[in-house]
Amino acid sequence: MLPSSAPLLGLLSLLAVGAAGAGSAAGARRPGLPGPLLGWAGASAAGLMLGVGYAVLSAGLERAPTAAALASAAGVATLHLVAGLRARRSGGAVDAPSAGGALVATAVHSAAEGIAIGGAMALGAPFGVLLAATLTLHNVSEGALLGAALRADGRTPGSAAAAATLARTPQVAAALAAFTLVAWRPEALPWVLGAGFGGLVYLVFAELLPESYQAIGRTGLALAVIAAAAIVALLGGSARAAAP
């Protein structure tokens, strides 16, 4: 039987997916969203993800260090492999993907985010809520970029929103799958937490930080990331204490 927080997890994951759709529609209507705004959003999301990622991996390492470490390496390596395949298919243009490529990339990394949400929720509801809220914020800005790419590809705002939402559905599926796996096999928790950490840090270093550096510069980014991570650290203390 699934724990009582399963419906909450489903709801939060759906909200995060809906945020991507809303962001995509906004990006398709107004493709020229201010870069600094997206930069600050990206830096804040990066800090929150690093803070939650650390808490998630630490919990995994405390339970089974080698399993959590191997899973995190596998998470990083898998996303890197996918990025490499994408780059090969688009002739190396990772930073300027086609709309179709962007949709595939979104689907893959949203699955990785889903695993992290499921693992965080299995660790404790406060962790899960915090990470889902962080990813919701991130999904809005990412959806806006995706919407602009889809608009350039000739899609209407409604179609862009639908495509972005659809591309994000693996997040809900992966979150519920990871959560169910841990409820069924608790010994899988360190693996799920490690894989979630791997997915989050790869996303931070491969996408959020490079884009945000260009938009807001080094010092602004460093301060925004540290401030966001500090918020997680302060909130995470009580969440950690509540974790089983």
Add this chain to the structure above:
Amino acid sequence: MSGIDGLTRSPATTVFLSALVTALATGLGALPFAFARDVSPRVAAASNAVAAGLMLGASFGLLAEGERHGGGATFVGAVAGLALVLATQRLLGEHAVGVGTLRGAGARRVLLVLVVMTVHSFAEGVAVGVSFGSGGALAAAITIAIAVHNVPEGVAISAVLRSQGASVAACAGWSVFSSLPQPLMAVPAFLFVERFAAVLPYGLGFAAGAMVYLVLAELLPEAYEHEGSPRIALLTGLTTAAMLWFQQQL
């Protein structure tokens, strides 16, 4: 207590020598760079990415350790560390700086890393001294842990220095230099153990705050300039996880 004859060392000397060993262990971090002869911009970017991952992992470990001694004190220390690096960065930005044969922006980055790592060694020296005041088994465990922990720190320092063209000997020398506060702080911390134990979480937070800022404001932007973000993400992600795993084993 002093030594009774020439064969018996005083406890303070034992503490000093133990902390000296931990400092010398930092120099071992330069060894991997003896096998990398050319430092192309891409190799330098990869070194910076590895250093960023190691420093980020080490910072997470420092914060966790600090939290065990006092979360508030660790937070205050982290803010102070961040402020010190910002102030140092601003100060260095107004002056031409040099480290050995290095000049310009690279020298500024190296100097920042050295300042931060050297300052954070004070906290590690305090940890060694305090552990000796708490008993033999704990002292041995902490000394070995810090000595082993210093090796990847030496790798991180050497990665930054090597990326600027420094020799392996210089990398080893500067790495050991950054840990010299350890033997210097261990003895007073051992002699006045209770007072120094209270300072420990501030020192740990200080180091973490300073290092995270350095990673974000100096190392990663430099890495992204010469290498694609997927490869930087791969290296930094893997080394962060490896460093966290490594610290868990200690």
